Amino acid sequence: MIFSLAIWILALPLMMFLFLGLAGHKLKPATAGILGTAGLGVVALLSYTVAAVYFFGPSREGGLQPEVLFSFDWLHFTDQLQVKLGFLLDPISAMMLVVVSTVSFAVHLYSNGYMHGERGFQRFYAFLSLFTFSMMGLVVATNIFQMYIFWELVGVSSYLLIGFYYEKPSAILASKKAFIVTRFADLGFLIGILVLSYYAQTFDFITLTSLEGPVIGHPVGATFLGVSVLTWALVLIFMGGAGKSAMFPLHIWLPDAMEGPTPVSALIHAATMVVAGVYLVARLFPVYVLAAPDALMVVAYTGGFTALFAAVIACTQNDIKRVLAFSTMSQLGYMMLALGVSGYGGHDGLGFMASMFHLFTHAMFKALLFLGAGAIIHAVHSNFMTDMGGLRKHLPITHITFLLACLAIAGIPPLSGFFSKDEILVAAFHSNKLLFFVAYAVSGITAFYMFRLYYNIFWGVRREYPHPPHEAPLSMSLPLMILAAATIFAGFIPFAQLVTSDGQPFEIHTEWVVAVPAVLIGLTGILVATLMYKSEKTLPDRVAAFFGPLYRWASRKFYFDELYMFITKRILFNKVSSPVAWFDRHIVDGFMNLLAYLAQRSSFLIRGLQSGHIQGYVFVFVLGAVLLSAYMLLFVTL
Amino acid sequence: MDVPVHFFLMLSAAMFFIGVFGFIIRRNMITLLMAVELMLNAVNINFVVFNRFLYPDYFEGFFFALFAIAIAAAETSVAIAIIINVYRKIRSIEADDVAEMKH
Numbered sequence A: 001m002i003f004s005l006a007i008w009i010l011a012l013p014l015m016m017f018l019f020l021g022l023a024g025h026k027l028k029p030a031t032a033g034i035l036g037t038a039g040l041g042v043v044a045l046l047s048y049t050v051a052a053v054y055f056f057g058p059s060r061e062g063g064l065q066p067e068v069l070f071s072f073d074w075l076h077f078t079d080q081l082q083v084k085l086g087f088l089l090d091p092i093s094a095m096m097l098v099v100v101s102t103v104s105f106a107v108h109l110y111s112n113g114y115m116h117g118e119r120g121f122q123r124f125y126a127f128l129s130l131f132t133f134s135m136m137g138l139v140v141a142t143n144i145f146q147m148y149i150f151w152e153l154v155g156v157s158s159y160l161l162i163g164f165y166y167e168k169p170s171a172i173l174a175s176k177k178a179f180i181v182t183r184f185a186d187l188g189f190l191i192g193i194l195v196l197s198y199y200a201q202t203f204d205f206i207t208l209t210s211l212e213g214p215v216i217g218h219p220v221g222a223t224f225l226g227v228s229v230l231t232w233a234l235v236l237i238f239m240g241g242a243g244k245s246a247m248f249p250l251h252i253w254l255p256d257a258m259e260g261p262t263p264v265s266a267l268i269h270a271a272t273m274v275v276a277g278v279y280l281v282a283r284l285f286p287v288y289v290l291a292a293p294d295a296l297m298v299v300a301y302t303g304g305f306t307a308l309f310a311a312v313i314a315c316t317q318n319d320i321k322r323v324l325a326f327s328t329m330s331q332l333g334y335m336m337l338a339l340g341v342s343g344y345g346g347h348d349g350l351g352f353m354a355s356m357f358h359l360f361t362h363a364m365f366k367a368l369l370f371l372g373a374g375a376i377i378h379a380v381h382s383n384f385m386t387d388m389g390g391l392r393k394h395l396p397i398t399h400i401t402f403l404l405a406c407l408a409i410a411g412i413p414p415l416s417g418f419f420s421k422d423e424i425l426v427a428a429f430h431s432n433k434l435l436f437f438v439a440y441a442v443s444g445i446t447a448f449y450m451f452r453l454y455y456n457i458f459w460g461v462r463r464e465y466p467h468p469p470h471e472a473p474l475s476m477s478l479p480l481m482i483l484a485a486a487t488i489f490a491g492f493i494p495f496a497q498l499v500t501s502d503g504q505p506f507e508i509h510t511e512w513v514v515a516v517p518a519v520l521i522g523l524t525g526i527l528v529a530t531l532m533y534k535s536e537k538t539l540p541d542r543v544a545a546f547f548g549p550l551y552r553w554a555s556r557k558f559y560f561d562e563l564y565m566f567i568t569k570r571i572l573f574n575k576v577s578s579p580v581a582w583f584d585r586h587i588v589d590g591f592m593n594l595l596a597y598l599a600q601r602s603s604f605l606i607r608g609l610q611s612g613h614i615q616g617y618v619f620v621f622v623l624g625a626v627l628l629s630a631y632m633l634l635f636v637t638l
Numbered sequence B: 001m002d003v004p005v006h007f008f009l010m011l012s013a014a015m016f017f018i019g020v021f022g023f024i025i026r027r028n029m030i031t032l033l034m035a036v037e038l039m040l041n042a043v044n045i046n047f048v049v050f051n052r053f054l055y056p057d058y059f060e061g062f063f064f065a066l067f068a069i070a071i072a073a074a075e076t077s078v079a080i081a082i083i084i085n086v087y088r089k090i091r092s093i094e095a096d097d098v099a100e101m102k103h
Helices: A002-026 A029-056 A091-114 A121-139 A144-162 A169-200 A205-209 A229-244 A253-259 A262-271 A273-283 A285-291 A293-314 A320-340 A346-380 A396-410 A416-431 A433-458 A474-492 A512-533 A539-547 A549-555 A557-609 A614-635 B005-025 B029-054 B060-090
Strands: A067-076 A082-089
Touching (some): A002 A082, A029 A121, A082 A091, A091 A273, A091 A346, A121 A273, A144 A169, A144 A229, A144 A253, A144 A262, A144 A273, A169 A229, A253 A262, A262 A320, A285 A293, A293 A320, A293 A433, A293 A549, A293 A557, A320 A346, A320 A416, A346 A396, A346 A416, A346 A474, A396 A416, A396 A433, A416 A433, A416 A474, A416 A512, A512 A539, A549 A557, A614 B005, B005 B029
Antiparallel strands (some): A067 A082
8 A cells, every 4th residue: 555655755756857857947946946845745755654654564573574565677688687676665775765855855945945046946956856766766776786776876966966056167076076986986886786796696685685695695605816706896885885975085075065055965965875875885784794794894994984084174174064074974984883893683783773873863963964054154155164153143043953963963962963873882882992982082073073163153253244144034944943853853763673784673771881981072072162162262273283284184184185186187197098098099090090091092093084074984995895805815715 | 799798897897996986086976976876887787797697597687787777866866965955055065075074
């Protein structure tokens, strides 16, 4: 019954995209906005219903098993090789349906106000619908190939939306950068898919992850460079995930992606698309944890390093959206770390559960932060916190919701961030002490930079603004309030009963040894930020001077953009591409040009024969005939 | 009946090559037509002569000659029509002036 309606979760955004994309320019902008929002509202309701029926319906007995709602052959090559499209419902995809539809709905609603009066308003809604369709398709993919298709589709919609202001050079550059970097990572993903499916003989997720399946049940013996091919495949697949989730060293596109409109940053670059990498690892989690623990170690350390690295950079940025972007990277690293330290089944799968839990809560409060940042930018017309200050009187609703989100990300109870972060810390505590301390440090730094942001925007010196800042319209503040409610209450969702590594519920208990210091560290971070930034002082400058080169490096993002430019431009372009291009242009093309030139010259030589004088032709003909007859007479004896 | 066959053949060969020579040398298209007639008639002589000397009981050679004469008449009328049209177009019947079908 309700599951048969599930196809509309995919079909409705697609239809909306086609309709708004093809006929949008004939509609009034407001109509297009309302239409898009209403469509997404229906999708959200459907998603909630499907998720609720799945989690609390009759299938609950004996653990949550994956269910394929429908599936059809899309490409049928041979009986072994076929690509299907379908709709897979299991705990994580049901959870992601809720996340994507909630954030997407909030963003659709919010954009009615934020994008009001922009050129291409209808186009914006069309792209948002395309993105929602692609993300939903990715989430419910029944096989890794379907996931790859939708994976590229979200990449395209991200590209289109980052480059929405296509007349702004920086936006164009950012969109190209995002596309190329993630595309490069997807090359690894594709190779990983091919290797994995070659050995597993299937694309299907359920078969891949089943404990008796071809991958986990009968591990592949083949090795490459001394490492099992399965590990290679999973590390390559993780490379794709790392590209989408902006893990070090493929993170460079995410800060630049902030050139897109702020609602886009909230939807794609904070809450949904960037978690696709985490989701991918979670989707193949049994394979990682049971068949290739080495690959899982790579995931854990990449996540841990990125979390720390991005958090340090976030402390030094002045563009509020970039602070949030680095914070997103850092939190994604947290989720990866949690997956990396997790075991399989029951309480051992705590890290898996914690990662998904954090994904859920993070989506809510980070979308809230971005939408809040959008409201602030809308009011102040600047992205830089140096242009802000003392806004708490002007933007009361934004202020309160932003504060809630900051407290949540800092891990202060009873907000949602506390619960999910605490589970991650517990999981790390029980498996890897090094990563545990990294996670502790990151949580302190996170609290510090979030409150640095908060104080610089809402407190500090009161500036004179060219226009007095005003609170956002209802269409913008309503999504803020919805997400704030989600931020407050999401922590009480019993995730351990719902989303676990093997579908079996388990009991969690708060470990005070871990939780209390975590909260204290968060509070310390907040306290330091309060001392430094609550009122304008010289202290921040002195601290920056104290850290000296470290501060300078961090504020320049550790020169990674410059390093990549050096590698691509100086080494790849100059030393590899240019000689190859020269060879192609001069040797390969030159040979072809030579052939054409020779043919042309020789035809010039003989074209005089075609004189048009019939008598000339006759003369040659007769001459030929005479010569031929003479030859026959003299040399051929009949 | 004492005239040997090669006399006839020499006559026809001479006529034929006079026709070829004229066709190549002359410029006036009407003259070209006359040269073509010479060649055709040289062939007609050959037909008749061979029929007479090789197969005196049959008449195919004569009929072929008659056919060739009829067809030559038709061909000449077409050629004249073409020449008249060419003249109307370029005001000349010199063969060198009709050299449009070149490279």
